[in-house]
Amino acid sequence: MKTHKGVDALLREAERERRCAIGRGDAMQHALRRRLRSHELVSPYPNLYARAGYWERLNVEERSLHTIRALAKRRPRWVFAGLSAVCLYGLEHGYGLHDGRIHIASRGGPRGDDNKRLCRLYMSSTGRLWRSDGILVTSPARTLIDCATYPFANALAIFDSALRRGLVRAEEIRVLALRANCDERAVGRLVDHASPASENGGESLMRGLMIMQGFAEPQLQVEFDNPGNPEAPYRVDFCWKLADGRIIVAEYDGMAKYADTGNPNRATLQSKLEYERRREAHLKAGNVSTVIHTVYEDLVRPQRLERKLSDAGVPRIR
Template sequence: MRKHDRVSRLLEEAEREHRCAIGGINDSLYYALRRRVDSLELVCPYPNLYASSQYWNSLTLDERQHHVVGALMLRHPKWTFAGLTAACIYGFQHSYSLHDGTVHIASTGAVTGRDHKRLHRIYMSGIPQWQCRGIPVTSPARTLVDCASLPFSHALAIYDSALRMRRVTDGDIRTIALTSGCDEDPVLRLLRYADPGSENGGESVTRGRIIECGFAVPSLQVEFDNPNNPDMRYRVDYCWRLYDGRIIAAEYDGMAKYADVSNMNRASLQAKLDYERRRERHLKEQHVSVVHLFYEDVMNPERLTAKLMDAGVPKIQ
């Protein structure tokens, strides 16, 4: 499509500021932008916000959310971002599957139904406004209380991450839950199981699924002897020590653990696999049986239950 100077300047300025471009309203610029969306030259991730398709595709999902929020700050300087949007701005780890293009903001007024479907207002009698990276957001505690409405395993990842980052305390969250008039039960359940010892979001979601399937809560990052290098002990993601002396470990295996061989300074794929086999043999010699959990297992309760039952992990529900 023929170059449009005003559109080009608009996009260049937005990219420099790490945000989406803001279009006009029923003017020549608006129609020029819409034509380029129709031709797939541009994307429109939120009403009247734009980015070049090439630039947008180079961004992570978190970066895309920040670009949308950066533009909305200019359009709506009185908005305070809340819920999952605020969690993203704080950098709390969460599943990318939660992103559906919705922007969450705090609101003291009634929800009228006149907002665009990609805008979700969270009612609050008073908004505990903070600043994070120059962006107005609800406080970390209030953000976590609102994220309790997400599916349990996904919310657990956010709680683990926030506690691990020390952005909030258990007491902060409990206080907001008690005083905000929200449903306390999901918040208290999440606090019961939240553990800052979880190393990443994938491990947190997996632990949440294990709990949802009714299994005993595992210990995290338990260490075992490494006879080849006593100073570099083996750690397992999840561990159950049973009354009869058996020890069961579970590992959440993301493909990136094995597949990233692009860096020539890293060990080869074969060396990684050899290490894993040696590690598992050493664990077995310490009477530790290991079950490997993959993404497909975690997302399928029947598969996850079957694997853990076969491994001998006890059910408590």
């Protein structure tokens, strides 16, 4: 298809601003739709466009943000909520939660002219609004309450991330939940278990799965002596100190972190493996009975995680 200077300029501007291009005017919209039909462009939302190759390189969160930024430009009074607000705040979350929909706060239900990709989250009052990158969003507490509808382990990762970032305090969430139209029990359970000590979304998801499977909740980021460097103690992701004196440690890691060939300054595979072996030996010398190693695949297939924890003797409380 022939080059269209106006379309090219529109797309370049949008890419600089990390958003989708917005079709304006009949002639421009016609040119964009022609390129959409020829698969040069994609359209994640009506009258929003991006180059197909450019869009393919984005992950699902970046795609959501590109759509949100464009919609905020078109509808500056919209208040983004739920998972859309999570993206704008930069909170860690599972990419599997993305389903292509955009979430906004609304005092009413769906409207007849709403696009199927627009999800209105009802709230009688949005409360004090925040801005992220100049875009209106629900407050962190309200955002977390709206995310309490996700599966427990996924929601816990979002709650942990918000607490870790210092965006909200647990008591703020509890107070707002009393006034909001929400599942207070689900929100309360998440607040009870959320912790800023969880260092990343993977650890949060793993802890959430443990809780759902009925295992005793571990201590987080427990330190152990490092004989090779006393000033830099070892810190483990999860730790259970049992009444019979046993200490069980679980680490969320895996071989994937050793395969980062893109970093020219990375340590060699052999040296990293040596470090892990030395670390585990030191932990066991420090009275750790068992070290459980888990990887992302164990979280995708929770029965694998459950088997590893059971085999290691992690106690269940139910």
